[in-house]
Amino acid sequence: MNPETVFFPLLLTAKTCAVSLLLFLLLAVPLSYWLAGKRGIFAKAVELFVTLPLVFPPIALGYMLLVVLGRNGWIGQFLETFGLKMVFSQTGVILAAFVAGLPLVVKPLQAAFSTPEARDLEEAARVCGLRNFKTFFFISVPLCTKTLLAALLLGLARASGEVGITMMLGGNISGRTNTLSLEIFNSVSRGDFDSAAFLCTILAAFAALIYVALYFLQPKRI
Template sequence: MNDIATVLTEPHVIHALSLTARVALTTLGIHLILGLLLGYALSRPRWFGRELVDLLVTLPLMFPPVATGFLLLMLLGRRGPVGGWLGTYWNTEVVFSFSGVLIASVVAGLPLVVKPVQSALENVSGRLAEAARVLGKNEWQIFLRVLLPNIRRILITGLLLALGRSLGEVGITLMIGGNVSGRTSTISLEIYNSVSSGEFERAAVLSFLLGLVSLGLFALLRYLGRARPVLENPI
């Protein structure tokens, strides 16, 4: 217990815990918004650029995290097309900052929200939306009052899976967030640093802590899976 208390009261660990919590909460909000918007957009067939957007969203699932991080580094770095523009006109640097860690977290988990939402909307939107339109509902009313209630469990499941994926993210974060202890180092990176320096007891304590959070997310997923579905009044 003394070893656990010692590790958890280290300044770098306290900062990593705070940073991880802030990134996780911010990521959750961004995933909620982008998950719904992109999932809805991708569930609509035949619009210009749909395949490209689908590719970009799905890429982090198929591409190695370090390679994904490298591509983002080339894009968002000081000499990158986006990073250079932000630095020149907005005096803002994305890489090796909180923004870089946040982007890594969002990119890593986003497909786990968007793809289930897209699939769910493709399955329910046709018949329910058409019935709602016959009854005079506009598109916003259809989305908020008809479609969203019918996919909410899938949305929550996707958010939990994405949160778990983001908490364990290392490869992308190393590339664009950096690994500056006390600045951009998350709990996952502190575990990586501890193993690299041979501090296995410290790594074990932090892994145990992260494991408890993961078990909590798993318990929520099991509850959602066992909970009896509630039939919505779609219209």
């Protein structure tokens, strides 16, 4: 087992998970709150795109993103004018992880923000003069703290094990875009089963930590 084949995928996966977690907090949480309060056609369309990674094959979704974000795609061409390259880069790997974990963060939080109890307290806060921004941070989010933490953990778990979308956007380039999950595939392909087993052990340990954290976040029965 070559340590170099283990160290880089581990480092890239840790970096991908850290940035994805930050994106979940900055984008997924406000998006969940917005979707919880909207019922229009536009909101339903956004919800459809958010839910797509749960119901659409990852490799097919990755291809669609590759077409849109590639050099011939209109978004890809626009981004390249600013020097941003999404395809076959670590940025693409992070985007793939974020897209894969997004529905697992948004859907539980959307349900939590939509409960009658949460809506009643938010309305009471607004009647008392609290602005929407402060209502979100001081009323809505504290009410859903456990759901928020659980959703972030689920999204993180999904991001750490993403393969299909990452392979399409990142390209599985050794030493550049090969995450732990992709390196397991590479190790098996070249017959390096010791490296594959070691990488699986790392992912299994990470999954076990997430499971333990989710267990303690569950409401305890009396």
